[in-house]
Amino acid sequence: xxxxxxxxxxxxxxxxxxxxxxxxxxxxxxxxxxxxxxxxxxxxxxxxxxxxxxxxxxxxxxxxxxxxxxxxxxxxxxxxxxxxxxxxxxxxxxxxxxxxxxxxxxxxxxxxxxxxxxxxxxxxxxxxxxxxxxxxxxxxxxxxxxxxxxxxxxxxxxxxxxxxxxxxxxxxxxxxxxxxxxxxxxxxxxxxxxxxxxxxxxxxxxxxxxxxxxxxxxxxxxxxxxxxxxxxxxxxxxxxxxxxxxxxxxxxxxxxxxxxxxxx
Amino acid sequence: xxxxxxxxxxxxxxxxxxxxxxxxxxxxxxxxxxxxxxxxxxxxxxxxxxxxxxxxxxxxxxxxxxxxxxxxxxxxxxxxxxxxxxxxxxxxxxxxxxxxxxxxxxxxxxxxxxxxxxxxxxxxxxxxxxxxxxxxxxxxxxxxxxxxxxxxxxxxxxxxxxxxxxxxxxxxxxxxxxxxxxxxxxxxxxxxxxxxxxxxxxxxxxxxxxxxxxxxxxxxxxxxxxxxxxxxxxxxxxxxxxxxxxxxxxxxxxxxxxxxxxxx
Amino acid sequence: xxxxxxxxxxxxxxxxxxxxxxxxxxxxxxxxxxxxxxxxxxxxxxxxxxxxxxxxxxxxxxxxxxxxxxxxxxxxxxxxxxxxxxxxxxxxxxxxxxxxxxxxxxxxxxxxxxxxxxxxxxxxxxxxxxxxxxxxxxxxxxxxxxxxxxxxxxxxxxxxxxxxxxxxxxxxxxxxxxxxxxxxxxxxxxxxxxxxxxxxxxxxxxxxxxxxxxxxxxxxxxxxxxxxxxxxxxxxxxxxxxxxxxxxxxxxxxxxxxxxxxxx
Numbered sequence: 001x002x003x004x005x006x007x008x009x010x011x012x013x014x015x016x017x018x019x020x021x022x023x024x025x026x027x028x029x030x031x032x033x034x035x036x037x038x039x040x041x042x043x044x045x046x047x048x049x050x051x052x053x054x055x056x057x058x059x060x061x062x063x064x065x066x067x068x069x070x071x072x073x074x075x076x077x078x079x080x081x082x083x084x085x086x087x088x089x090x091x092x093x094x095x096x097x098x099x100x101x102x103x104x105x106x107x108x109x110x111x112x113x114x115x116x117x118x119x120x121x122x123x124x125x126x127x128x129x130x131x132x133x134x135x136x137x138x139x140x141x142x143x144x145x146x147x148x149x150x151x152x153x154x155x156x157x158x159x160x161x162x163x164x165x166x167x168x169x170x171x172x173x174x175x176x177x178x179x180x181x182x183x184x185x186x187x188x189x190x191x192x193x194x195x196x197x198x199x200x201x202x203x204x205x206x207x208x209x210x211x212x213x214x215x216x217x218x219x220x221x222x223x224x225x226x227x228x229x230x231x232x233x234x235x236x237x238x239x240x241x242x243x244x245x246x247x248x249x250x251x252x253x254x255x256x257x258x259x260x261x262x263x264x
Numbered sequence: 265x266x267x268x269x270x271x272x273x274x275x276x277x278x279x280x281x282x283x284x285x286x287x288x289x290x291x292x293x294x295x296x297x298x299x300x301x302x303x304x305x306x307x308x309x310x311x312x313x314x315x316x317x318x319x320x321x322x323x324x325x326x327x328x329x330x331x332x333x334x335x336x337x338x339x340x341x342x343x344x345x346x347x348x349x350x351x352x353x354x355x356x357x358x359x360x361x362x363x364x365x366x367x368x369x370x371x372x373x374x375x376x377x378x379x380x381x382x383x384x385x386x387x388x389x390x391x392x393x394x395x396x397x398x399x400x401x402x403x404x405x406x407x408x409x410x411x412x413x414x415x416x417x418x419x420x421x422x423x424x425x426x427x428x429x430x431x432x433x434x435x436x437x438x439x440x441x442x443x444x445x446x447x448x449x450x451x452x453x454x455x456x457x458x459x460x461x462x463x464x465x466x467x468x469x470x471x472x473x474x475x476x477x478x479x480x481x482x483x484x485x486x487x488x489x490x491x492x493x494x495x496x497x498x499x500x501x502x503x504x505x506x507x508x509x510x511x512x513x514x515x516x517x518x519x520x521x522x523x524x525x526x527x528x
Numbered sequence: 529x530x531x532x533x534x535x536x537x538x539x540x541x542x543x544x545x546x547x548x549x550x551x552x553x554x555x556x557x558x559x560x561x562x563x564x565x566x567x568x569x570x571x572x573x574x575x576x577x578x579x580x581x582x583x584x585x586x587x588x589x590x591x592x593x594x595x596x597x598x599x600x601x602x603x604x605x606x607x608x609x610x611x612x613x614x615x616x617x618x619x620x621x622x623x624x625x626x627x628x629x630x631x632x633x634x635x636x637x638x639x640x641x642x643x644x645x646x647x648x649x650x651x652x653x654x655x656x657x658x659x660x661x662x663x664x665x666x667x668x669x670x671x672x673x674x675x676x677x678x679x680x681x682x683x684x685x686x687x688x689x690x691x692x693x694x695x696x697x698x699x700x701x702x703x704x705x706x707x708x709x710x711x712x713x714x715x716x717x718x719x720x721x722x723x724x725x726x727x728x729x730x731x732x733x734x735x736x737x738x739x740x741x742x743x744x745x746x747x748x749x750x751x752x753x754x755x756x757x758x759x760x761x762x763x764x765x766x767x768x769x770x771x772x773x774x775x776x777x778x779x780x781x782x783x784x785x786x787x788x789x790x791x792x
Contacts, residue, residue: 076747127761219340233391483604
């Protein structure tokens with residue numbers, strides 16, 4: 001009875017008519033589809049941030065959901081509009097890496113270039129989100145096969161997250177996201193961190209010339225240091241505070257490189 | 265034909281993937297449920313503000329709707345995840361008082377502790393909104409009975425709004441919310457205010473050492489003083505201005521204690 | 529199978545319970561209707577901005593969709609609540625011009641004053657969005673005819689966008705919107721601009737005493753001047769930059785009057 005699910009991620013904000021035009025176009029074509037806003041508050045033109053958010057949330061979407069991502073500074077230029085058919089979901093958006101992280105996480109089956117104008121609105125040139133990606137997503141949700149929309153392609157843009165480096169007692173890591181609460185999400189997977197730490201419960205965090213002693217906490221309220229490490233719901237190690245912003249306290253932003261050292 | 269309604273209130277903001285992960289989990293379990301965002305812009309960790317917003321909006325929800333509230337600084341700690349079965353709606357969230365105001369307004373039938381892991385995702389420890397409350401809400405919307413999810417409990421956390429005090433000619437009141445327009449929502453119910461005021465149409469507002477003359481207005485544009493009292497859509501007396509922020513003009517925030525005196 | 533579409537535009541923001549109360553009221557009456565948020569971040573009390581956003585997005589809505597607009601500083605006063613039956617959509621809101629631009633774009637068939645209290649909640653006086661416009665929209669989506677809700681009226685408020693003036697080599701224009709990215713949306717339709725420009729590809733922009741040389745670009749990344757003109761997805765000429773805010777760079781806001789001169 002249900003008509004499928006479409007998830008939308010953009011950097012459009014919510015004050016203009018852009019997001020609603022996309023939704024209107026979708027419901028016009030696929031009146032029974034369910035739309036989930038992933039986020040429209042991705043930092044303007046920040047493809048990596050958008051890719052990270054998709055990477056986190058797409059695994060929770062129902063199978064066969066269509067994910068539309070539009071962080072698209074190259075709109076109207078040479079970058080291709082594409083469809084990625086992953087093992088579980090479809091991804092629709094510009095070929096600039098935005099979709100690649102989430103798609104590779106589940107496994108990519110095929111990639112298609114969007115070509116068939118029968119499934120688009122007349123293109124304005126500056127708003128493919130409305131004119132191309134939304135109608136394409138709606139048609140896919142209705143069962144149109146990607147093969148009908150354009151040819152398979154073998155080359156497409158990829159983004160990769162920086163990998164942490166374990167060097168004996170020291171761990172070099174990078175900040176990949178700071179969330180609404182000021183939690184600092186690192187690139188260190190919880191599993192591999194747990195293996196590395198052995199029996200250590202305390203760590204020294206090095207940020208440039210500054211050093212901080214952190215404990216490993218299990219919950220925000222039970223931590224025994226003011227700033228602490230915590231296994232995040234992201235599957236990644238986070239640096240957090242209880243009811244306060246670790247990002248503000250440490251003056252840390254995405255892209256910062258940090259070091260952790262096990263304390264005896 | 266309709267598959268039920270779930271309302272969501274959190275302090276998660278909308279820039280991260282958190283809210284969309286909750287919605288994805290819900291639609292995966294209950295594909296036909298309708299989701300209404302109540303607000304995701306509750307001030308971080310502000311349980312009282314969240315409770316007030318639920319108290320205002322839940323009465324308008326369809327019967328049997330499931331209300332999920334997640335303002336949850338104690339996540340991962342000892343506070344229990346609970347279900348409140350009210351006379352008209354179900355409430356799902358942490359046992360920290362967030363749900364209690366709205367639930368008591370309609371009458372509480374039973375309270376349950378969420379225990380049965382069959383109805384949860386694997387818990388990450390820091391995101392019960394996604395791992396516990398969303399799937400539980402989806403299963404309740406699908407007809408699973410709370411009895412199956414956990415045992416009834418008798419003790420649970422409550423919040424109460426401060427009560428106004430009428431002392432003859434004087435009324436002591438408190439600010440409980442300031443809205444988007446800068447309207448100052450007080451804890452004074454319209455009905456009891458109307459009985460107290462008698463024939464008075466003018467009042468002196470006392471804020472610390474400052475004093476202001478206010479009229480009682482029926483609409484924003486017809487008020488005859490610049491700052492005025494108005495019976496709010498909240499059922500509470502509000503202090504407002506026409507096309508301007510009373511909160512900014514008076515430098516008033518939630519929690520402020522004020523006095524009103526009837527003028528002859 | 530689908531139960532109709534309702535679009536919502538307000539200046540309510542998203543931190544309070546206002547928007548969710550409207551949605552709850554709608555789903556209570558029309559459980560199968562689909563709700564699209566157009567925007568709730570219209571500048572407070574800015575009727576013209578709201579009218580512009582509706583004007584842009586409504587044409588993309590499915591036929592027979594009901595558009596609810598609430599930017600309503602006159603709530604509780606003498607302005608009438610109205611229904612506009614356009615050629616393609618219904619419009620519900622205050623009679624202050626907010627709905628008129630979008631409705632006139634598609635053609636107005638009839639206008640009705642909302643009178644029949646059978647289709648309203650008990651009016652609080654300060655929140656017609658919840659008490660009047662939402663239930664009326666839900667009943668219209670369910671098939672209740674406007675004739676049953678109130679009498680036809682002949683007079684209603686209109687807004688019009690300022691028109692550009694072409695004076696030979698010079699074009700006088702006005703800024704009607706600045707979007708999330710800082711794109712400056714002018715009142716110059718792409719078609720008439722293209723006729724006026726002839727073969728010119730470069731233009732001098734005059735803002736008070738300041739002058740800038742702009743090219744006409746086809747996409748953000750291919751522009752050959754830093755600030756450029758581009759045919760917008762709005763159907764209007766926009767002044768833009770690549771990955772930067774033209775509005776901030778030029779210190780331009782809605783309402784500014786500008787001049788363009790063709791360069792040889």
